[in-house]
Amino acid sequence: MEPTVTRFAPSPSGALHPGNARTALFSFLLARRSGGRFLVRVEDSDRERSGEEFVAGQLADLAWLGLDWDAGPDRDDGRGPYRQSERAAIYARLFAQLEAARLAYPCYCSPAELDAARRAQLAKGEPPRYPGTCRQLDAGARAAREAEGRRPALRFAVPERRVVRFDDLVRGPQETDAAAFGDFVIRRADGAAVFFFCNAADDSLMGVTHVLRGDDHLSNTPRQLLLLEALGLAAPRYGHLPLLLDAGGVPQSKRRGSVTVRQLRERGYLPGAVANYLLRLGHHGAPDAWVEPTELARHFDPGKLGRAPAHFDPVQLDHWQRESVRRLSPAQAAEWLAPALPADWPAARRVETARLLQGNLLLPAEAAGWIAVLSGELAPLASEDAAVIAQAGTEFFESALAAFAESGGDLARLAEQIRVRTGRKGRDIYQPLRIALTGRHDGPELAALLPAIPPALVRARLAHAARIH
């Protein structure tokens, strides 16, 4: 069996959104599950909209997600370059080949003429498509237009009476009558190759065997198939993924401020969490439980891709984030939490704190309150919590203070001492203690929390609680 070669072909005109990331992940997984190769090709044929910062940004996001490519703009394997802007000579050769075979022809129509034709067709209820004006131009007519100073675009001559068929990886057999589209431009008047063309040619030239892409490309596929056929190039198999919608139900876009992969990363979402979520968006067959990033490919099956658009739901992402955070080793947790930890804390304390808090955090930003508990001022008490303190009473906290002098950070001993002094037990001891020491009624185990709070703070807080009635 031939090895599977897949690719992700980002256009660097913005940030990577979850939808693109999902397409990239699925493509990557498709290659990996068969031991094949995964390529990244930058589709920057539109220089105007492309930015180097977007190239770097998107590549960084892919790497962060754990997708490592075998060849790409930074790693040529002999079939590159992997940026379309550097492949002009290759496209030129292909254009010459098509022209020589009379499978493409120069078109001198002006934008105004094309627009007029389009309007007329629309008015008649016909699909707008190129009427073929320049298809039959002879050498003389062409020379005359050149003399007028017109610069031609190059159009592909779509064969008459052709039905294009292909078997879509996710949608099954597809059939389109070539009559449904007119001759289309493959090289603009300024000499630049259009996306359509580069995309299809590059996939073939780079040995790509399976293309997974958004289903906005579905109806363009027959055109690319025709092009490849005319070029004598092998066509990959195509699979079209439904678009990813925002929770609100509209397609993701930067205009609407859809979240970007970069933003998720900056907020502290873990790559494994994002990957686990993406794996289950518009795809079934993965187990209900967490899948280790290294095992992801085993659970991906293109035959189990859905056909309906899926919604990106932040609540579900959070579920995988929680799973992911819980699985962090103390050292990893410390690294993850680093942005939220005081810079002057020694490594041991950072690791200890991260280990202490990781079961109660979703994102590093939530650690701020706990950092204060461990080293600074407590937030004001909620009224229900203040009531618990008042209920416990002055005597309780004075006893606790005395008990603490003997027990130190050993909670079991502290509780025992308090029990001996006050006769209380269980919840009546732990609850007021927790609130007095942390200012809140939720959080990690008290037994772990207590030794992490400096003794001076413990004494101050117990003394303070003793004064609340």
Add this chain to the structure above:
RNA sequence: GCUCCCAUCGUCUAGAGGCCUAGGACACAGCCCUCUCAAGGCUGGUACGAGGGUUCGAAUCCCUCUGGGAGCGCCA
């Protein structure tokens, strides 16, 4: 306008004519566990867009409608 695609709980989905009084996960509610939160365990509510067919029988097949989306560019 034309062509094409899609349609099951709030969300992700299982379901390829009887196994479906529609299953799972997330979220939500309750209970258990527990010093608390989280985790875990148990329980619960919530869905086949509408209407017509076909059939002994339809979430599953067909048609219409509705609702969403895409494409028809010298954009990618």
